[in-house]
Amino acid sequence: MYVLNFKEREASEVPLEGATKTTMRWLIGRRTGAKTYAMRYFEMQPGGKIPIHSHIEEHEIFVLNGEAKVLGECEVDVARKDDVVFIPADHPHGYDNTEGREVFSFICVIPLLGEG
Numbered sequence: 128m129y130v131l132n133f134k135e136r137e138a139s140e141v142p143l144e145g146a147t148k149t150t151m152r153w154l155i156g157r158r159t160g161a162k163t164y165a166m167r168y169f170e171m172q173p174g175g176k177i178p179i180h181s182h183i184e185e186h187e188i189f190v191l192n193g194e195a196k197v198l199g200e201c202e203v204d205v206a207r208k209d210d211v212v213f214i215p216a217d218h219p220h221g222y223d224n225t226e227g228r229e230v231f232s233f234i235c236v237i238p239l240l241g242e243g
Contacts, residue, residue: 129159133168141169141177148175148224157239165239171195171224171231179221184237186220188212193231196223206233 136152149171156165171177171193179198194207198221206212206222212233214220224231 136168138170143177143180145178146176148172149177154234161239163239165237167235167237169233169235171222171227173224173227173229175224175227175231177222179219181217181219182237183216184240185216186212186214187236188214189234191232191234193224193227193229195227195231197221198223206231 133152133154136154138150138152140146141149141151149169152168153159154166154168155161156167169177188206188211190206190208190210190212192208194205196204197206197212199219201212201220222231
């Protein structure tokens with residue numbers, strides 16, 4: 128068990144082609160002892176974007192600050208502070224803060240799949 132400030136985890140640019148002005152921190156994952164789920168923290172600056180993409184794992188997202196357009200087929204057009212977003216496995220999704228005036232930040236929880 129451990130407790131630490133999220134800023135102790137390294138922030139790196141989102142490694143997805145077309146992603147701009149967005150960083151991610153692996154708060155909890157395999158490297159830090161997790162066996163079932165990972166928790167990541169994202170910050171998307173005004174003007175930033177994560178283009179439409181998909182993954183084999185589902186995502187559970189909690190918006191901490193700001194708002195951004197939700198890309199892909201979704202019931203709403205914008206995710207805002209205090210919203211939760213569920214993204215099923217293999218569902219195309221992305222976020223657009225290119226017209227935003229504040230940082231869009233969120234926690235994203237994903238299952239850890241596979242043996243690695």
